[in-house]
Amino acid sequence: MAAAGKTRGGRVDARDIVTGRTEYGIDARPAGGFVAVVARPPWLGAVPDTIDDTSTRALPGVIDVLTLTAPAEGQGGVAVIAKTTHQALRGRDALRITWRGGTPTADSRAWLAGLESALPAQSPIEGVQRVCRMPLLAHAPMEPMNATAHVRPDGLTVWAPTQDPGSLRTQLARQLAIPAASVRVETTASGGAFGRRVEPDPVLEAVACSRRAGAPVQVLWTRADDMRHDSYRPMSVHRMTAQVGADGLPTRRTHEVVTWPLSILPPFANPALIKLSGDHFPYAVPGDVSVIVRPAPLRTGFWRAVYAGQFLYAEENFLSELGARAGLDQIALRRSLLPAGSRLHAVLDAVAERSRWSTPPKPGTARGVACHEDYGSAIAVVAVAEPESRRVLRVHAAVDVGVALHPSGVRAQVEGGVVDAVSTVLGAQITVREGHVVESSFGDFRWARIGQIPDIDVTIVQTNAPLGGLGELAYPPAAAAISAALAAGTPVTGMPFGTDVG
Structure with a gap:
């Protein structure tokens, strides 16, 4: 047995990671489950105004279409539940949605200028001075956001690469008005987190979809979903x-x-x-x-x-x-x-x-x-x-x-x-x-x-x-x-x- 701090040995799971054996959240596919993707707002803060899902529901493999309400069901949008990922994505593409509200003219350059204009007119002291400006940053993990949920009459099981399974379990029990003992959170490996996976929004989307479908549902975010609907580092x-x-x-x-x-x-x-x-x-x-x-x-x-x-x-x-x-x-x-x-x-x-x-x-x-x-x-x-x-x-x-x-x-x-x-x-x-x-x-x-x-x-x-x-x-x-x-x-x-x- 090596003494603490004396070994150069690597992680015990390193071989599984590099050979593809490690199971991440995106790999969780319970038997009999479906896949969902979400049509998200085209500009910040928008919500659906009208939804025409006729073409989507006519496509093979589509199970249901569900409007998600923020914040109880994540960040909001329109979810398409289907048998496969491809079918869900096709169904999302076929939706006809008009949007309202939000900030369709927002510009981050104006936001930065607004922050700078909020500085006091003068510094408390005189001397050498420098102003430094910081941008928005995305988390951009290699594994985009995802979560799988199975809502049953006797409780809930969630499979997710969460950073805080204890708080997630408590929140879900409170939100569904069921005992915490009836909520099971299976914490999978995470393909990067950096603070983003402390948040529950992908899980809330999966729970809403599973309740509607009456079966396990995995919510998948595309790379563009992940990049454009993140919780960003502030400017x-x-x-x-x-x-x-x-x-x-x-x-x-x-x-x-x-x-x-x-x-x-x-x-x-x-x-x-x-x-x-x-x-x-x-x-x-x-x-x-x-x-x-x-x-x-x-x-x-x-x-x-x-x-x-x-x-x-x-x-x-x-x-x-x-x-x-x-x-x-x-x-x-x-x-x-x-x-x-x-x-x-x-x-x-x-x-x-x-x-x-x-x-x-x-x-x-x-x-x-x-x-x-x-x-x-x-x-x-x-x-x-x-x-x-x-x-x-x-x-x-x-x-x-x-x-x-x-x-x-x-x-x-x-x-x-x-x-x-x-x-x-x-x-x-x-x-x-x-x-x-x-x-x-x-x-x-x-x-x-x-x-x-x-x-x-x-x-x-x-x-x-x-x-x-x-x-x-x-x-x-x-x-x-x-x-x-x-x-x-x-x-x-x-x-x-x-x-x-x-």
């Missing part, structure tokens, strides 16, 4: 101001944020809770962080690292800009600003050694660095890039999670965070034009391709600190370090880097 605008001493070090700072709440969870309309999620500034620079919350014009939800991915990206890039203005070494700058007892000292030293920071970068390359402390863990990241070609060459990360019980799992989590960072810095964003989400697949939601993935080097710094979290830790500093490397000392004004935001 935000960040204005940072710093007073700087004669040595180039910041002596006081302010960070003013205007953003949206997480519409799926009402408590996240509280600015204090957003600040608690996002504000993890680790450096000993006094200052104030303020948050203004504006109403979200579309569905928003948890996205990997929640608000920290936005706050830290803006803050670390601004710190890199201040260092470049003063001609300071970026790692030395951060060392000088960290409190004496910070765990970040050790990971910063480790990543400096692994990345050979003391050796000047090769001609045509540049480096960026960022630190983050959250979830009881600490991480420092160095990225190496070719600014002219916009290629990210290498990413080094040193991470302290206390005792790393599963080192290969630690490395995998960091690698995943780096891939998300490369993707969102190089171009992935969601845009809204004429009331609808433009992006519909990986063809236009520009997630990183294999050839864009850098070499990723992960160093585990073992300590005796209590066990910390890791799933969301690497994304914020990796994104900040990558954009700083691409910027090569120039200001970073948004994400994606070097691209219009919104």
Whole structure:
């Protein structure tokens, strides 16, 4: 038996995953079950006005057509229940629906401008200032949303790749007015989640369809459904101001944020809770962080690292800009600003050694660095890039999670965070034009391709600190370090880097 933290062994289910034996939510097909797909609103917030399902009901294999009402039955729309996926999709295509309401002229560029206009007329302090703008982001898991439900006289069984089966069971029991003991949630493997699968809307659609059909029904979302009807990471605008001493070090700072709440969870309309999620500034620079919350014009939800991915990206890039203005070494700058007892000292030293920071970068390359402390863990990241070609060459990360019980799992989590960072810095964003989400697949939601993935080097710094979290830790500093490397000392004004935001 290997000692904790000493094994490099992989996951016990790795062979099943790569050979196709693992069963995901999309593989759940109870005997005698049907398939449903949903005709969803063509613009944000629309609801069906008239529905002509005559042609749909005449098609082979179509079982029924059901109007779904939000929020009790998911996000709303018109479901087509059929014997097979192909028949359900054909049936959906044959529907004739007119829509009303919603926001058919919505434009995400106007939303971003509205957030920026909500900033106070003046910053609380005078000094060097930078504004950074953040886009909408989709979760885009490899396995689109899906759920299967079987409503019976004696209870309910659900098969779903949910992140929160306990809360889902409680919600379904309350909604159906049945004992929780009569609800069984079979949690399948998940082909990616990143916060999206904490939400119940695909399950609610499946429950509604099963009640109508009197049989198990699997609701499938197409890739376009998944991309255009997500719960997106909110947009935000960040204005940072710093007073700087004669040595180039910041002596006081302010960070003013205007953003949206997480519409799926009402408590996240509280600015204090957003600040608690996002504000993890680790450096000993006094200052104030303020948050203004504006109403979200579309569905928003948890996205990997929640608000920290936005706050830290803006803050670390601004710190890199201040260092470049003063001609300071970026790692030395951060060392000088960290409190004496910070765990970040050790990971910063480790990543400096692994990345050979003391050796000047090769001609045509540049480096960026960022630190983050959250979830009881600490991480420092160095990225190496070719600014002219916009290629990210290498990413080094040193991470302290206390005792790393599963080192290969630690490395995998960091690698995943780096891939998300490369993707969102190089171009992935969601845009809204004429009331609808433009992006519909990986063809236009520009997630990183294999050839864009850098070499990723992960160093585990073992300590005796209590066990910390890791799933969301690497994304914020990796994104900040990558954009700083691409910027090569120039200001970073948004994400994606070097691209219009919104």
